[in-house]
Amino acid sequence: MARSPTNIQNKASGRAGEAEETRLNILDVATLEFADKGLSGARIDEIAERTDASKRMIYYYFGSKEGLYRAVLERAYTAVREIDADNTRSDLAPDAALRDVVGATFDYHHQHPEFVRLVMNENILRGAHIGEIPGIRERNRKVVEQLRNILARGVASGHFREGIDPLELHMTISALCFYNVSNRYTVSYGFERDVTAPKILARRRGNVIDIVESWCRA
């Protein structure tokens, strides 16, 4: 029952760097596997097989299947910061800034389906693990603050109308970008249409930007 440390951060001793390398390799494989099959669908044995390490190593570093899952989720959420981290967009006009945010969000989702699938899975699990990941609150807040800023500038410049809640805007953008990837296999079932085809994707991207902008426009 005792939770194992799992914190072994190899520095100083042993074969330098080897440990971290193994850890990351496991994390990479596990990310694909969990994104592919979900927490309950993924198999530790299979992850172990695809790794350069052995099954024992997974338990050595991550303690349990859930521990591994949490580590995977945490890394994916950390990586997602690149969307907004350095992009303050304060140099852009409000409407251009908004379009830029929406476009970047759309692209990120499209380029990282494994992240989308991990989030889907986490929602299937009713967010059981998301609370344990440090920094998510801050990240979410930051995104919303950025939107609030863009909205305020837009209202001041006459581009946008008043009364739009940044959080609602955030949900709108997320929904439009997320859904395309998350529901890829069921959405337009019955139509001759591959939602990943460049042409269709580009059109959808443009539409998503338009939708958001037309809602905000004064």
Added chain:
Amino acid sequence: MARSPTNIQNKASGRAGEAEETRLNILDVATLEFADKGLSGARIDEIAERTDASKRMIYYYFGSKEGLYRAVLERAYTAVREIDADNTRSDLAPDAALRDVVGATFDYHHQHPEFVRLVMNENILRGAHIGEIPGIRERNRKVVEQLRNILARGVASGHFREGIDPLELHMTISALCFYNVSNRYTVSYGFERDVTAPKILARRRGNVIDIVESWCRA
């Protein structure tokens, strides 16, 4: 693990209808279970336990775990027809019709989270089973045709602008309605906000309708 002795469930009596009753009872329980945990997360034994029947019956009627899952999915998809089946909305003005469709879609998703979760799960499975469900193609087409109709009427009456693809509109509506339920546990993590609270829900509903309308408006 001594399970309950005898689950006497039988009222005995006429076979007529009893079989179907058992079948439906299994289907009900399985729907909740699959929606809750997904295909790989759900446990046949647990489903059996919560049923008025026994595990044997599940295999008797549905053959396998996947067979049961498929039956569950099929029924959920059949049930969803109620959104649009009789609602042609031809009596409404185009803009009112659109608002009505969006509102009804929003409500349906909110009222049937188990359907949303089944669809999420099916997407995790990369739509492995959706193809085997008869009538989905037609249903999807019908929805899109209804939107095409509304759009055409709206363009004619000057309410809507030209050039909106009904399929894109459908995706937009679905995305905005689906996401609220599907990503309930991760969306606004970090905000003091319960996305199921009546007030917040009503506001979101209004916004979703506005978003769609403002995009279509001439």
Added chain:
DNA sequence: ATTCTTGTGCTAACTATTTCGTACACTGAT
């Protein structure tokens, strides 16, 4: 310098349990 000790990184084989599915016997209505 050589040996002893210690701790990390790691492997292979094993265990205990879970879990899907089945064999078989039974029951009551027609």
Added chain:
DNA sequence: ATCAGTGTACGAAATAGTTAGCACAAGAAT
């Protein structure tokens, strides 16, 4: 007596997690 419907107990495979211990490097003791 037949047969759809049913319960109980079990089998076989899969699967999460563990046990026991080896290899190697670096520092301490000799």
